[in-house]
Amino acid sequence: MKKDISLAQGRGYLAIPGPSVMPEAVLRAMHRAAPNIYTGEMVDMVPALIEDLRRVARTRHDVAIYIANGHGAWEAALSNVIAPGETVLAPASGLFAHGWAEMARGIGAEVELIDFGKAAPWDMERIAQALRADTAHRIKAVLAVHVDTSSSVRNDIPALRTVLDELDHPALLMADCIASLGCDRFEMDDWGVDVMVSASQKGLMVPPGAGFVFFNDKAQAKRNAMPRVSKYWDWVPRANPEIFYQYFGGTAPTHHLYGLRTALGMIHEEGIENVWARHERLAQAIWAACEVWAQGGALELNVSDRNARSHAVTALRLSDGKAAALREWTEANLGLTLGIGLGMAAPDGSGRDDHFRLGHMGHLNGHMVMGMLGGIEAGLSALGVPRGSGALEAAAAVIAGND
Ligand SMILES: *Cc1c(COP(=O)(O)O)cnc(C)c1O
Numbered sequence: 001m002k003k004d005i006s007l008a009q010g011r012g013y014l015a016i017p018g019p020s021v022m023p024e025a026v027l028r029a030m031h032r033a034a035p036n037i038y039t040g041e042m043v044d045m046v047p048a049l050i051e052d053l054r055r056v057a058r059t060r061h062d063v064a065i066y067i068a069n070g071h072g073a074w075e076a077a078l079s080n081v082i083a084p085g086e087t088v089l090a091p092a093s094g095l096f097a098h099g100w101a102e103m104a105r106g107i108g109a110e111v112e113l114i115d116f117g118k119a120a121p122w123d124m125e126r127i128a129q130a131l132r133a134d135t136a137h138r139i140k141a142v143l144a145v146h147v148d149t150s151s152s153v154r155n156d157i158p159a160l161r162t163v164l165d166e167l168d169h170p171a172l173l174m175a176d177c178i179a180s181l182g183c184d185r186f187e188m189d190d191w192g193v194d195v196m197v198s199a200s201q202k203g204l205m206v207p208p209g210a211g212f213v214f215f216n217d218k219a220q221a222k223r224n225a226m227p228r229v230s231k232y233w234d235w236v237p238r239a240n241p242e243i244f245y246q247y248f249g250g251t252a253p254t255h256h257l258y259g260l261r262t263a264l265g266m267i268h269e270e271g272i273e274n275v276w277a278r279h280e281r282l283a284q285a286i287w288a289a290c291e292v293w294a295q296g297g298a299l300e301l302n303v304s305d306r307n308a309r310s311h312a313v314t315a316l317r318l319s320d321g322k323a324a325a326l327r328e329w330t331e332a333n334l335g336l337t338l339g340i341g342l343g344m345a346a347p348d349g350s351g352r353d354d355h356f357r358l359g360h361m362g363h364l365n366g367h368m369v370m371g372m373l374g375g376i377e378a379g380l381s382a383l384g385v386p387r388g389s390g391a392l393e394a395a396a397a398v399i400a401g402n403d
Helices: 024-030 041-057 071-082 096-107 125-135 159-165 215-223 236-238 254-272 272-296 321-332 367-384 393-402
Strands: 014-015 062-066 087-092 108-117 138-145 170-176 193-201 211-215 300-302 313-319 336-340 353-361
Touching: 014 193, 014 215, 014 367, 024 254, 041 211, 041 254, 062 071, 062 236, 071 193, 071 211, 071 215, 087 096, 087 125, 096 108, 096 138, 096 170, 096 336, 108 125, 125 159, 159 170, 159 215, 170 215, 170 254, 211 236, 211 353, 254 272, 272 300, 272 313, 272 367, 272 393, 300 336, 300 353, 313 321, 321 336, 321 353, 321 367, 336 367
Parallel strands: 014 336, 087 108, 087 138, 138 170, 170 193
Antiparallel strands: 062 211, 193 211, 300 313, 313 353, 336 353
């Protein structure tokens, strides 16, 4: 190998699964003086902003906005519909499902967890068994992580709805779309989702700090039956405020709203169906490259079934600690930052450095994906990782529509 020179100057590329790459237009929209928060254009723009949020979620129902990250949106959603002592069912395909379940325990819920491991989508039959056994309807909600960002598993929400309907089980279907919204197809109303949580910093292309909870009439009825809901998390005034400040339970997240206004405009200008199709094609290009590299035996896609893979994030294994080495190499030498593995190491810590993830959510196009894949090819070459040849050609064929 030649003496190392760094090729990291130039525009960096953060290819991690959130925060995602932000459009210049979003950053420019945020770079401004603070607006009047009592009257004027910022106040006036919020109703249409909320309408555009609904359109991304494919719902005609309500949404409450929180100045919070995804964890805050998790707690907000639970706080409105789950009372202490009530039970939730948590089918888990990765770390984030465990995280939401932990949040539920934190507000005093009983959690029935079904663990499908770190690489497999839900087994509907096992979920059906748990619901069928619940003849007393103790389970008040199913906490359904659509895309688990740690494993990159994408779960089948409509199939879960069918199971609930067939068993006539009244539990709320609560979906975590923090990773998937604006990336993977999601249709809140058509899929019969009662509550959906999301956040600003992934497919929505805005900095972390805004969380969203969408909810329908069935969820509102459960909210109305709650013994109490903490004032700050209560979604009622946020969704239907009498005074402007109630939208946000206090001062509005002024600059996030400007960023979000621009980002939602970009999404709807492209068209949400096109946004989903773009993510799908780009994901297929990434898988094509990874599947070729995998022929060398060192690299492995975490999710083997293409139908269970997210279009927003890809989790990979690279043995012998090479995943950490690859991330370090691409960051130091290319200005390309790849995602760490999350929740994939064994309990004793072994394999800690054997996992990484690619974020491909939001503001992303063909040349960025080809650049990221080319950077990984260079890193694998520098580290001497055995791999199949022709990965970039395979990805290019998908991008070109010739696969
Ligand atoms: C990112 C993410 C979260 C957590 O969001 P934070 O903003 O980091 O709190 C939860 N669930 C999923 C599926 C995510 O991708």
